[in-house]
Amino acid sequence: MHSMLSKAIQTYFDTSEIVTWKQVYGGDINESFYIRTASGSYFIKIQAAPPPRFFHSEKSGLDTIRLTKTISVPNVFHVYEDGEVGCLILEWISGKKTEQAAEKLGNLLALMHNHTGEKFGFANNGYIGKLPQPNQWLDSWIDYYRTCRLQPQIRLAEEKGLLPLSIFKKLNKLMQELEQWIPEKPKASLLHGDLWSGNWMAGENGEPYLIDPSVFYGHDEFELAFTELFGGFPAGFYHAYQEVNPLSKDYEDRKELYQLFYLLVHLNLFGKSYVNAVERIVNRYV
Numbered sequence: 001m002h003s004m005l006s007k008a009i010q011t012y013f014d015t016s017e018i019v020t021w022k023q024v025y026g027g028d029i030n031e032s033f034y035i036r037t038a039s040g041s042y043f044i045k046i047q048a049a050p051p052p053r054f055f056h057s058e059k060s061g062l063d064t065i066r067l068t069k070t071i072s073v074p075n076v077f078h079v080y081e082d083g084e085v086g087c088l089i090l091e092w093i094s095g096k097k098t099e100q101a102a103e104k105l106g107n108l109l110a111l112m113h114n115h116t117g118e119k120f121g122f123a124n125n126g127y128i129g130k131l132p133q134p135n136q137w138l139d140s141w142i143d144y145y146r147t148c149r150l151q152p153q154i155r156l157a158e159e160k161g162l163l164p165l166s167i168f169k170k171l172n173k174l175m176q177e178l179e180q181w182i183p184e185k186p187k188a189s190l191l192h193g194d195l196w197s198g199n200w201m202a203g204e205n206g207e208p209y210l211i212d213p214s215v216f217y218g219h220d221e222f223e224l225a226f227t228e229l230f231g232g233f234p235a236g237f238y239h240a241y242q243e244v245n246p247l248s249k250d251y252e253d254r255k256e257l258y259q260l261f262y263l264l265v266h267l268n269l270f271g272k273s274y275v276n277a278v279e280r281i282v283n284r285y286v
Helices: 001-010 056-068 100-114 141-159 165-175 220-231 235-244 249-269 272-285
Strands: 020-026 031-037 041-048 078-080 085-091 126-128 131-133 188-191 201-202 208-210 217-218
Touching: 041 056, 041 141, 056 078, 056 126, 085 165, 100 165, 100 208, 100 220, 100 235, 126 217, 131 141, 131 249, 141 165, 141 217, 165 272, 217 220, 220 235, 220 249, 249 272
Parallel strands: none
Antiparallel strands: 020 031, 031 041, 041 085, 078 085, 126 131, 188 217, 201 208
16 A cells, blocks of 8 residues: 555655655545655545546535635645546645634635525536435526435435335425425525535644535535534534625525435435434425
């Protein structure tokens, strides 16, 4: 592994001697490593037989966020995929999460959400975890949320036998009634798309960074709803966000409907322990 990592770095952008390297733990998709050379420090993700364009999709998301000039993302030094192995070489980010860093994250995320598109979606398909995330450009946010977010996850859960028939029927009924709670044409904000507490980090001086994006243009409330799902963000984050981008008075009415998508994702990734949470939300709206 050491020789492979050395070759990956020295072949493409840094020919200086590798001083140290070690495996970094925390994710469940890739093998990850910290590498320090005489010239710099790097974070490398490696995956055997990754899905098609898995790391290219991540690079595209990071590049898209970077272009907003709002919130920081790690620099991408190299991406490689040949079907048998894939790797992504990123800038090493090191710092401590603090209340102040979380507040700054909220402020900068709101500024990023104010970068808008003309339609909902994204030019390229992507991934959430290792699950494919289809994209297209649509004029209606309701149509996009139905066809590009909920439907693929419901279909996958059905194929895996994870949904009882009673819940599946209610989900299909709910899909036809989304307009009762969701606006058709909110502003189409640039979203990170998978923003839980593990997908942001702090760099030097508490500068917040976004990592592992699954970007697309959608309703900003969709992003905020996920940050609330597993309780990983402090109150200061939300206060700072709303100082720049206040949430609608109707947000609480549809928050769980947006969280439903992420619970379906967790159902498909981690199994039936999420069925009860899915059922509770479905029963609220149907």
